[in-house]
Amino acid sequence: MPTVHPFEAQMDADGTVTLTSAPADPALRERIVAALRQTQPTGDAWARSYRRQYVRAGLPQKLIETREDLEAIPVPPLRRLSGELVFNLDPRTLRNDPVRAVREYTPLEGGGHLHLRSEEFSTGGGKWESLPEDPNPLAGFRYLTQHPLAREKGTVVASYLAEHWHEGRIDFEPEPPEEQLDELEALVRDWHGETPEDWAERHYDSLDVPEEEEAEAPVPLARRLVLELREPTPLGSPLNIAVTTLGEHDVHIDPEGGFYTLDGETWLSYADPDAEPQEDGAGELGDLLSNMLDVKTVPVTVWQGGRVEWEEGAVPAEQAERVRAELVEATGAGNPDAWADWTRAVLVETFAEEAPHLADLDALPTVQAVRLDLPTDALSDPDDPAQYFMESEVTFDGVNWRDLYGETVPEELERLRPSN
Known part of the structure; x- marks a missing residue:
């Protein structure tokens, strides 16, 4: 049976949590405060989160075309959150409605889940309001993606060309900072496949090779992709989603930057499979490398x-x-x-x-x-x-x-x- 500990709390933009209703046990109160700090955005991330919710609710009276348009939406400094700290959550809760479960039940470090039932906002703590929520989840998606800014990614901070060889070696151009290297290498391996079987399968999928032809299709000696570290997306949507985050930056993979080689000398494009093979520094690949490194x-x-x-x-x-x-x-x-x-x-x-x-x-x-x-x-x-x-x-x-x-x-x- 699940164990449920209800709470109500207020949280400011900097992440300060004040419990207004919670269990008497100090350890549980500490867990609730830690859970809220762990899962709820603060600072600039809070401003981006609220404005995204505001847009998803269909409240803007005009199209959001620029960052200035988005930043004109005022962000309330206070939140009032009510929910429960849940231990031994019934697995059927997650299986019966997985979309709702992912949205409402957040797994916590050290075990347990945070279940938020409601979120209200206030400018000064006197009047509390919540954003309207459409019961149709597609409505929020339509409200969000109609705005031009929902297609814009954050500013590029750094770009890395990753060359991944079948035997496992990964080379970057330019070389990333040492503290980023392990995470970027893990991302490249995950993208291309950790095992020889995954390596081949991801390659075939990228080229839409029919399953019946896979046995005869060649496997590349090496593959390339371009990783972009960008400032956080101003208005996050499925149209500009990052593959992961690294520190304070989003990581995107350039869809035009994927290449592979069968002979180790010439490179073929995943985006344009019918294009002529290119040597380094020539054609589309040369243009990609030039543009990638053409940073002010x-x-x-x-x-x-x-x-x-x-x-x-x-x-x-x-x-x-x-x-x-x-x-x-x-x-x-x-x-x-x-x-x-x-x-x-x-x-x-x-x-x-x-x-x-x-x-x-x-x-x-x-x-x-x-x-x-x-x-x-x-x-x-x-x-x-x-x-x-x-x-x-x-x-x-x-x-x-x-x-x-x-x-x-x-x-x-x-x-x-x-x-x-």
Whole structure:
């Protein structure tokens, strides 16, 4: 038998919970407060959630075309929530009406479910109102998707081309920050298939290969997809849904960015199966790579001693101190050991194919400064814009700059080859 503990609570936009009716047991009261904090949106997420509910209720008097239109909808700072903390929920409750169950019963960490019966809103706590709800679930979908903004995704913060080989290796261009790598690799594996059988099945599904032809159809050596990290969608809908979230960002997969190779040399498009195979840097694939990396950036120079430079006005004054501090921390500038470790990693990873001998050397020439390209969209990102930069040039003498993506290995590194 389920155990049910009713409650009523008020919650503000920052997530502060005040219980107005709840069990006397302090442990249960603490569980209810923790459950509400765990499951209910706060801050900007609360504003997006309320405005989405408002639109789904069909209340706007005009089409929502821009973010300004959406942000003009006032968001009440207070919520009044009533429901129960439920333990030993009867499985039949979830099976009999799965849509209702998913909407109303939220599983909690540590066991149990949170069941919300009602949600009311108030500006000052005196008058409480709820949003109208149409009994037809498709009505809310129609109200939502009629608005142009429901098709808009959030601003791109970073894009990664993932190249996934059948034997399991995954390469990214550019390389994601270390703290994101495991989650992005797991997403790529899940998308392409964890097992050889799933790998083949996902490939066949992407090309609509008839089941009777699968036995004779080739399996790709490698596959590519483009992952986009975007700011949260302003008006979330099934038309712009993200595949997952990573930190404060939505993760989208570019539907035009899927390719596969049967020979390891030429690539074919999933979006256009009849197109001619393309080599890297040519045709549709070349355009995709070019567009993916064509992000507006601010050139920044970070010096070994900790000095950070950019053109006057390139970084907003209100962001300058934070951006400078985060770049210094990310590169190790001003700390000789940290700087040496970071610049060594940059050189070894950048020239891993052209100069693999660098990885075996105990010491590399000292880098005096590095030029970075910092996406302008990331300048106002409070989560650490430094994690999205790309290194472009280095100087070993403070005067002559070496292109990290040129056709030749810098002479200061080339002369270190064992044969020399």
